[in-house]
Amino acid sequence: MQRVLMKGNEAIAEGAIRAGCRGFFGYPITPSSEIAEYMARKMPTIGGVFVQAESELAAINMVYGGAATGARVMTASSGPGISLKQEGISFLAEGELPCLIVDICRGGPGLGGIQPSQADYFQATRGGGHGDYYIIVLAPSSAQEMMDLTMLGFELADKHRTPVMLMAEGTLGNLIEPVLVRDEVTEFVDKPWAITGCLGRQPNIVNTLHMPVEQLQTRNQHLTEKYQAIRSQEIRSEEFLTEDADLILVAYGIMARIAKKAVMNARSLGIKTGLIRPITLWPYPYGVVNKIAQTCKAMVSIEISTTGQMIEDIKLATAGKVPIHYIGEIARTPNPEEITQQLLVIAAKEGLI
Amino acid sequence: MSKEQQVLFAGFGGQGVISMGQFLTHLAMHTGKEVSCALSYGAEMRGGTANCLVTISDEEISSPLTENPMTAIIMNRPSLDRFEDKIKPNGTLVLNSSMVDRLPQRDDVEVLQMPVNLLADQLGTSRVANMVLLGAFVEKQGLMNIDQALEYLDVVFKGKQEAIIAKNKEAFLVGVDYARKEWK
Numbered sequence: 001m002q003r004v005l006m007k008g009n010e011a012i013a014e015g016a017i018r019a020g021c022r023g024f025f026g027y028p029i030t031p032s033s034e035i036a037e038y039m040a041r042k043m044p045t046i047g048g049v050f051v052q053a054e055s056e057l058a059a060i061n062m063v064y065g066g067a068a069t070g071a072r073v074m075t076a077s078s079g080p081g082i083s084l085k086q087e088g089i090s091f092l093a094e095g096e097l098p099c100l101i102v103d104i105c106r107g108g109p110g111l112g113g114i115q116p117s118q119a120d121y122f123q124a125t126r127g128g129g130h131g132d133y134y135i136i137v138l139a140p141s142s143a144q145e146m147m148d149l150t151m152l153g154f155e156l157a158d159k160h161r162t163p164v165m166l167m168a169e170g171t172l173g174n175l176i177e178p179v180l181v182r183d184e185v186t187e188f189v190d191k192p193w194a195i196t197g198c199l200g201r202q203p204n205i206v207n208t209l210h211m212p213v214e215q216l217q218t219r220n221q222h223l224t225e226k227y228q229a230i231r232s233q234e235i236r237s238e239e240f241l242t243e244d245a246d247l248i249l250v251a252y253g254i255m256a257r258i259a260k261k262a263v264m265n266a267r268s269l270g271i272k273t274g275l276i277r278p279i280t281l282w283p284y285p286y287g288v289v290n291k292i293a294q295t296c297k298a299m300v301s302i303e304i305s306t307t308g309q310m311i312e313d314i315k316l317a318t319a320g321k322v323p324i325h326y327i328g329e330i331a332r333t334p335n336p337e338e339i340t341q342q343l344l345v346i347a348a349k350e351g352l353i
Numbered sequence: 354m355s356k357e358q359q360v361l362f363a364g365f366g367g368q369g370v371i372s373m374g375q376f377l378t379h380l381a382m383h384t385g386k387e388v389s390c391a392l393s394y395g396a397e398m399r400g401g402t403a404n405c406l407v408t409i410s411d412e413e414i415s416s417p418l419t420e421n422p423m424t425a426i427i428m429n430r431p432s433l434d435r436f437e438d439k440i441k442p443n444g445t446l447v448l449n450s451s452m453v454d455r456l457p458q459r460d461d462v463e464v465l466q467m468p469v470n471l472l473a474d475q476l477g478t479s480r481v482a483n484m485v486l487l488g489a490f491v492e493k494q495g496l497m498n499i500d501q502a503l504e505y506l507d508v509v510f511k512g513k514q515e516a517i518i519a520k521n522k523e524a525f526l527v528g529v530d531y532a533r534k535e536w537k
Contacts, residue, residue, distance in 0.1 A: 257415050
């Protein structure tokens with residue numbers, strides 16, 4: 001199969017189309033705009049729908065409508081736009097409507113800047129909107145994975161009837177790499193719940209208002225059981241040289257690749273380092289992180305964020321077993337050389353060199 | 354060529370800096386290498402700073418970023434000021450002498466100069482300046498032979514007007530010639 005050079009953002013759009021997505025509703029924002037641009041060009045030629053909505057709120061509610069009919073639909077934005085969509089995402093979660101929401105992160109809070117960031121981790125992995133819910137969050141680390149995890153995202157969304165978020169840094173959205181373009185998906189799950197016209201059957205209703213106490217309790221109990229099922233089936237992560245490592249780096253997305261290089265650099269300097277890369281940010285690979293915490297001496301969370309967000313999940317996973325360090329900055333993606341330097345300082349502090 | 358090399362292209366928006374990086378990425382991919390091209394530019398597409406980092410490797414590319422590239426293609430003075438110190442020792446600095454009014458201070462890197470805009474103007478359009486430089490760089494670097502590169506350019510330019518493709522190839526070959534004569 002031929003490899004094609006694609007920007008990360010284009011790989012998402014093409015992957016979505018190949019996964020059968022025929023509805024894109026969005027409002028452009030840097031650094032995600034190439035997704036909308038690609039869809040605007042492609043959708044009309046394949047019988048799909050592209051709408052540049054009047055606002056992010058409108059876009060996410062169009063996703064709600066499209067998903068309710070059983071179609072594979074999506075939206076894409078960046079942090080400020082995702083914040084605006086959160087009300088709709090909460091409704092999608094309660095309505096159990098499968099869809100893909102792409103967040104190509106930029107620095108914040110507020111309008112922030114257009115430079116890369118991973119600082120949407122909290123709003124992505126903690127539901128983000130109001131109410132008792134989670135959504136699946138996938139973090140690709142290459143243009144190839146932008147395509148592959150987009151396609152997986154649609155599959156998981158349908159399988160579990162849930163919104164799925166694909167979260168990547170602006171760096172990856174703009175990274176050009178060869179992509180093996182995957183085959184079109186041809187088999188889809190049935191959606192007997194979808195609103196497709198009720199001739200000859202009972203009407204289907206998608207509704208998120210549950211006033212009677214028992215009804216609300218039953219709904220939330222159902223969602224809780226679903227999230228438990230997702231936790232037991234869908235956790236994905238990668239490990240690199242963790243077995244004999246004293247110092248474990250934890251990084252996701254593009255940072256995982258840069259951290260991998262830093263691991264190799266640090267090993268050449270005599271520090272036994274390794275890497276855990278969460279691929280699903282929710283559900284988080286708590287089990288893997290916990291297991292490795294039993295054999296390593298310290299961990300480092302590396303994020304494109306100044307406050308540190310994923311570090312809280314590492315702390316939850318390790319429950320105080322090992323010291324946790326932090327390397328992070330905003331608005332630029334650190335280089336492997338810089339990370340290696342910081343690892344040397346941490347290793348010295350921990351008595352590992 | 355070593356297993357992995359990273360080439361930085363830097364200049365201002367509108368000089369074809371990003372295109373140059375993308376062309377090299379394309380050409381290298383066609384030779385079967387692993388490639389990536391990381392783009393960095395400001396909110397303003399024209400007149401602002403633009404740079405991109407191309408990584409070419411025999412193996413899977415772990416990091417598409419680096420602080421210290423082996424090679425830097427410098428298209429204007431601000432880029433020289435910003436990146437001169439970053440190039441790895443024994444690396445290569447390719448300089449557009451039409452636009453850079455000082456010499457590099459480093460004595461531990463190979464400096465290759467080329468009056469890129471002048472050569473492009475002689476072809477009748479400064480718009481192909483980036484292709485002139487790319488031709489010279491591909492020749493010097495020896496990643497592929499020139500006939501092969503021209504074939505790949507056909508693939509890259511597929512769908513464009515014949516005249517545009519011809520002009521770009523002409524510019525590419527001017528660069529190749531320059532490198533053969535001046536960058537021995």
